[in-house]
Amino acid sequence: MADPVELAPDYYLTNFHALMEFVMARYQPLLSDDERRFYSSFRALDLDSQRLYVRLLSRKGVPSSAGALFRQRKLVYPEIDDLPRAAERLVEAGLLRRNPALPPDEYLPLFSKSELLARSPAPLPKTLKRPALELALLEQSDDPAVLRDTLLTDETVLAVQAAEHFETFKLCFFGNLHRDLTDYVLRDLGLYRYEQYPLEQRQLPFQSREQIDRHLCYYDCLAQLDEALDEGADAILALAEQLPDGIRNDATLHRRLDRLRLTLARQLERLEEPEAADRLYRHCTRPPARERRARIAVRRGDIDTGLALCREILAAPHNEAEQLFAESFGYRTAKRAQRLPGWEAPTRYRPPTQTVALPQVPERVELLAAAWLEQGSAKAHNNPPAAPTSDQCFYVENSLLNGVLGLYIWDILFSPVPGAFFNPFQAAPSDFRTADFYPLRRAAFEQRLAELDSDILAQRVWRHYREKRGIANPLVAWEALPETLLELALARIPTDHWQSIFRRLLGDIAHHRSGLPDLVLFPAAGGYELVEVKGPGDRLQQNQRRWLAFFARHRIPHRVLHVEWQRP
Structure with missing residues (x-):
């Protein structure tokens, strides 16, 4: 096991710089004058001030009309040598405001109930609930400024400024405003590795x-x-x-x-x-x-x-x-409406189904079913065969068929389609789960599917399996794809089955990459079978029904295995 990685105390500042420099290098002509001034003002600060600003910008303060509010005395960051001096420099740079002239009600959330009772100009009952206490405080004084000054006695409150400019930088880097710098941390800790793809301006x-x-x-x-x-x-x-x-x-x-x-x-x-x-x-x-x-x-x-x-x-x-x-x-x-001409009742496919009674144990029902399938029906009667069979059954759920597709189309998945990649930390193109994913790569996908045969499939899958091992891919769950499973799947599943499955997955990857059968069985006699397992009280979901109907249309071997618990 690799030694744990220890991050520098101000790792967040390094990551913040990387984000800002990435955007400036690629989007500077599209930034406003205020956004460019924000960048210049921040870069001109000393390290302590930069650290404090990024800390506050990354935290959720008390929202106000003047920006997120923080009580300076509550801020403790060991890596910042002189926090009051850093705050002073940020005020001078216009990136913080000190004790802004806000209505008192915007300051109240900064303080605990006991602190508000202690700051009240007149005694108030301790039994008051928080909303009633705040209302009573606001009603005590006709002059909001007096109450504000009372609340801020011996207090310095800092309001973060220019956060809206950083929002533009975040949007340009992440492509949305939901993500944060955690991806850098995961990379630095070695938890995620990302594919390398071009990030040129035109793309x-x-x-x-x-x-x-x-x-x-x-x-x-x-x-x-x-x-x-x-x-x-x-x-x-x-x-x-x-x-x-x-x-x-x-x-x-x-x-x-x-x-x-x-x-x-x-x-x-x-x-x-x-x-x-x-x-x-x-x-x-x-x-x-x-x-x-x-x-x-x-x-x-x-x-x-x-x-x-x-x-x-x-x-x-x-x-x-x-x-x-x-x-x-x-x-x-x-x-x-009695307008049936032209409309036919949809047919509902009924998949081949088998019911088996197994002893109830804490193990997952899918693993119990896999063991039963490997050892044959004798297992269900507590009478194991004299020698184990060579049938092999794997619990794969959505990992096998998706994984082989992900390995086969790896290079297309990460091809430099304009607009697909915002930054170097994407496990998938931004349109991966959308209806636009296939059409924007149609020519490449069609060519790849047209040339599919058993040799080409195996060559591409194994090459990417070995070259890309551990790199994030939305279709590949590395820990669920042991080499033994891949060898059997590539040898036993016919090319035309892979072709049909790949086309369906790519046609609507957001919906079709789930609902796949739990198990794949490789009988000793050859071939394979996909098995959906349902435990007591469990039913087929709609996406599972659609996959089973698809298997029937394409003559892909499948069944549903219902597991019941044996009576004591």
């Missing part, structure tokens, strides 16, 4: 300032989402009006806007505002917008529109789930 996601501003606007709207959902229909519609327009060739922004509109529209449905919801759904190009519109139309008695939307989906479905909805919902609607 980066942001090519104009307009793009950056619209993404920032989206995140401003996203920050208001919870409040709007709670306040009701008017607030939801007002927020929808604030959403920026999409930008041509910026699929990421379109996806984000669609996702937010879908959330707003769904809440409008719950609030019994179907017409307003329908208007929002019309602005969405991704599922389940057409599904929701069809449901709304049928609920309000507009059968023609509902059925027309189902036919529109069937003519050009975005994914398999949307197609199955249109088939099922369209048929049920037509049947109720």
Whole structure:
């Protein structure tokens, strides 16, 4: 085992510098004057001041209209030699404000209940709950400045400034505002290794300032989402009006806007505002917008529109789930409305199923089933064979088929598609879980699938398995792919089966990479079989049913194994 890695006390500052320099090197022409001044002001600071600023910028202070608030006396960072002096320099640089003139209610959350009681100009009952205590304090003084000065007696409160400029740097580096510098730490600790891919200007996601501003606007709207959902229909519609327009060739922004509109529209449905919801759904190009519109139309008695939307989906479905909805919902609607001509009842596939009774033990039911399959039915009767068979069964769930695909297409997955990579710490391209993933690489994928044969598959898989071992890949779970399993899978699973499975996975990777069978069985006589295990009381999920139906269509051997507990 490797020795534990000890990070430097100010590792976070090193990582912060790396982020800032990365953005300046690639996006400087797209940054505003204020953002460039923020960078210059920060770089001109001494190390202690830089450390303190990054510490505060990375922490969640008390929000206020002047910026996140912190009590200076509560700040303890051993790596900062002179914290008061560092704070003073940050104030001089305009990156902190000291005791800003805020309404007293914005300062109250900084203090504990006991501290507020001690600072009260007049005695207050200790039994008061926090909200009542704060209200009583605010009502004691007609002059807010007096109460503020009382609260800040012997206190220095620091308000972080220019955080909004760092948000732009974060957006350019991460591509979103949800991630932080943890990825650097994981890399430095050796927990994650990332593939190397080009990050040249022409391949980066942001090519104009307009793009950056619209993404920032989206995140401003996203920050208001919870409040709007709670306040009701008017607030939801007002927020929808604030959403920026999409930008041509910026699929990421379109996806984000669609996702937010879908959330707003769904809440409008719950609030019994179907017409307003329908208007929002019309602005969405991704599922389940057409599904929701069809449901709304049928609920309000507009059968023609509902059925027309189902036919529109069937003519050009975005994914398999949307197609199955249109088939099922369209048929049920037509049947109720007595308009069945042209609609057929969807068939439900019933997979081959076996039930076995096994002793109840603490081990996972899938592992019990695998052991039973390896040793044959004698195991179930507590009568093991004289010599073990050479049947081999592995618990793989989603790891085997996804993993072989990930190894086979490794180079395509990490190819420099414009907009796919924001920074050097991505385990996958930014569009990996989206409907855009396959179309943007269609030519490369089609060529790779067309040339697939057993020799080429094995060569590519083994080459990447050995060259890329341990590097993060969204399809490859290294610990779940032992060499023995890979050898059997590549030898036993026919090329046409791999071809069909790969096409289905790539066609909708966000939905299809889950729901795969738990076990793969390699009988001693040859061949293979995929086995879905269901323990007592467990049922097949919809994505599992869809995979099993797919296996049936492509003659891929499969079954469902129901496990029951033996009676004592």
